[in-house]
Amino acid sequence: MNENELSKVIVSSAIEVHRTLGGPGLLESVYEEALAWELSQLGLKIQRQEPLPIRYKGQLLATPLRIDLIINELVIVECKSTSKYAEVFEAQALTYLRLTGLRLAIVINFGERFVKDGIHRVVNDL
Secondary structure (H helix, E strand, C coil): CCHHHHHHHHHHHHHHHHHHHCCCCCCHHHHHHHHHHHHHCCCCCEEECCEECCEECCEECCCCEECCEEECCCEEEEEECCCCCCCHHHHHHHHHHHHHCCCEEEEEECCCCCHHHHEEEEECCC
């Protein structure tokens, strides 16, 4: 399954999570855990909050990056739960893509009334 095929599965699973949990209003971690469970039920490989070491000018920094979800080692998913979406979320996702060498991230804001309005694709040489 490539990044684009995987993104369709992630989006439909996010919609299912949002609908099942009753919409916005919960903590980001609740949506993240539910989405990870939903995707794992489909047989996908889920990495959740795993530390990603960061190097700065050859020096390994003491604080690793923690990405919400990495699906099948191909797609980064950043979960948000805010009533006001900020474009900096997409810039953050692009930075994560550059640091990991991955090509697709999906920022999902579960704080939207309709989660489909809160889904944003971010690409890095895809």
